[in-house]
Structure formats: C-alpha cells, structure tokens
Amino acid sequence: MKKKPVKERILDAALRLFNEKGFHGVSVEQIVEEANTSKGGFYHNFKSKDELLYQIHDVFITHAIEETKEAYNHYKTPITRLCAILDSFTKIFALYQSHITVFYQESMYLSESFQKAINLKRDQYRHLLEQVIREGQERGDFRKEIPANIVTLAIIGMINWTYKWFDQNGPLSMEAIADIFKDFVLHALITEAGKQEAGKVAKSFSR
Amino acid sequence: MKKKPVKERILDAALRLFNEKGFHGVSVEQIVEEANTSKGGFYHNFKSKDELLYQIHDVFITHAIEETKEAYNHYKTPITRLCAILDSFTKIFALYQSHITVFYQESMYLSESFQKAINLKRDQYRHLLEQVIREGQERGDFRKEIPANIVTLAIIGMINWTYKWFDQNGPLSMEAIADIFKDFVLHALITEAGKQEAGKVAKSFSR
C-alpha cells in the first residue's frame, strides 16, 4: 500500500508541513522523515528546497489558469463567463487551500527566476478576468463608472482572502460562498440593461 | 540629527528590511547594522526577534481599530459609517503598507501567545465592520439576502489584498481606490430604499 513514488510522497508531506508550520518552520530533514525517505532521495528529486516550493506553487496556479480558460470558452456572454469564473475560482480554492496558503505566505522567498515564472502565470490569470469585465462593460452589461482593472483586483482580493478564513468543516460550503460572492459582485457591477440576463443566469448558476 | 532612540531606530530598520526580504530573510545582525546599534542594544530593548515582529504588528492593528472606532462614532447611519470605515481602512493601508505586508506574511511564525493577542485584535476589528453591515440590514438600507459575516469577510479581503498590488507611485492614489471600492460595495449592498441616502452621501465622501 506504500507504493507511491518518492517524489509524490515528498510533495504531499511538504505541503502538509508547510501549511502547518510555514516554509521556514520545516526542515528538509522533517520532510524526508514524514515522507519516509532520506536526504539523498530528496535531493535526487529536487534541486533545492526552493524548487520544491516552486513546484507546489506551480501545480495550483497552472490548474487555476486551465479551469478559468475553460470557463471562458464554455460560455459566451460576459455575465455567464463571470459567474463561471467565480465558480471555478472558488472550487479551486476549496481544493487547493493548502497550496494557496503556502503560495501566498512564502512566495517572496523564492529566487528571482522562480518568482518571475510565478508572476507571469498570476498575471495571465488576472488578465483573463479583466478581459471578461471589460467585454461586459463594452457590451453594456456592466457599469462603466468603475475601472475594469481595479474591479478585477477587488474581486481577486475578495476570493483570495478566503484562504485565510474558509473552514472546510465550517457551516458554509465553498459553493454556498461562491453563490454569495456572485450575488455580491453582480449587484456591484450590473447595469439596468444587464438585469434581465443576470436574473435568468443566477438561477442556473446558484443551484 | 541622529538622536532618535535606539528602539525606534531598530523598529524602523526592521520594518524596512522585513518588508523587503521577509522576516526570515533578515538576521538580527543586519537589523542592528542598519539601525546603527549592536546585538546588545537590540536585546536590551527586545526580548527576542519574535517580540520585535509582534510589536510591528501591534502598532498597525491598534491604530486600525482606533481609527475604525472613531469612524463609527463620528457617523450615525450605516451608510455613512460604512463609507467612513472604508475610507479610514484604505488610508491606513496606504500609510502602513509595509507593516501590513509583514503582518500578513509572517504572523504565522509568531509564538502561540503572540498569535492569540493579534487574533483577538483582528477579530475586534472584523466585528466592528460586521456590526455596521448588520445594522444597515436591520434598518433596511442594505439587502438582507447576503449574510453579514460573509459580506464582511469579502470587504476585508478586497481591501486587505491591496497590500499586494497597491503602488505608492502608481497612477491611482489610495483615495481614488477607496472611492472605487465604496462605489463597488454600496452598489452590491444597497436596497432601493437606501438609494437616496447613498446618492447624497456619495458626494460628500468621494471628493
């Protein structure tokens, strides 16, 4: 039953430990012990402790971009796209909460080149959402008074912050929270003209 | 001109360095060098590196609570209070961006007792905002469909996240961003009944 490859065991153990004690609160020794392997096994699979951190980051952000693109392509109007993105967003956050905690707490300690790679993907992700907002404004669904880039950052902040307080065993599921967020954001953004569609859409989305 | 007390010099230096390289990226040696003092001077003023981190945290959060309480007491309706809180919030964030960066990145490394003290103040702060939302809902100014506690967390997340992207030298001032946030949040929350007041208030707030 212990047939998982070492690399995967290390990633799992590291994630668990980093999430609990932080990157600097965990030594490579502790990781390899938890993963039932050795220093040698570790450095055979990873160039450095940094690279391990980077890989943890990458798993999650890559997935997030993938999902968001899919949400974008699957729907055709700004309102539905926005809702779909918010849904996929929150879903990912429920799934990868540990990754994200590590991601945001520790990414500043990564080396320059790793940081660049990460930031590139973060930007990619942000632009996807921003584009949806912008298209919605052009189409007249979303209010033009508020600049798309700031709205984007506001939404991202709102969702990202959940990693600080969301409790998997709490009274509210992530889907329920997503519904609230969608309601909140749509009311903040939508124009009179967009209201009919939003009304229709809300039902199919917030089931 | 170099007559600042050592303790203050240490706090300043530490803040600058932590903000740049993170708590674990800076040694006590580096701090005392930057502050033009010595290890002895440091440990005469602080029990440990941890306590230094704690004090940096505390300065900011204490100020934030103070300001928020004042905003609450100075205004008498939920809408004006909410706007005032958002204003003070963002003002504090512009002023203490370094503190906040350190605050959120590193607080997990504090010892249990320090963490408790910090969390207590965070909660205090959150409850202030939540109460305003709740009062607004009871008074019929804010929509009741969305739970006050989640809305509170959404707003806090939105604002807190600015520490990640706000650029002091960027094109938008913090006041401008606060105006956008107020617009965003009010549109998300307000009922038909609340609209007249919001309209009036918006002018005095978003100057």
Place this chain on the structure above:
DNA sequence: TTCAACATACCGACTGGTCGGTCGGTTATT
C-alpha cells in the same frame, strides 16, 4: 541465457556556515 557495463534511484553521515541569543564589560545618566 548470462553477465558485464551502465544508469537511475536512493541512502545517511558529515560539513560549512549562519543565526538567535548570552554575558561580561563599558559608557552615559541621574
């Protein structure tokens, strides 16, 4: 089929260096 040559995966004692914290001593203040 066999075995030698090579490659990959993994092991764990060890090292070089760092860093938080101490302590005996010195200087400034009251």
Place this chain on the structure above:
DNA sequence: AATAACCGACCGACCAGTCGGTATGTTGAA
C-alpha cells in the same frame, strides 16, 4: 554611586546541501 543603556565577542544549535556509497533495474553483446 548606582542604575540604565549599550557594546560586541562568543556559543551552541540548527540546517541546507554534499558526497561517497549501495541497490535495483536496463541494455546488449557473446
């Protein structure tokens, strides 16, 4: 004189990363 403020050499613990080694395939020529 007495106390508080400050100095800086030093200590012990810790820790990322190394390195010489083993063990387990994998290939391919005889």
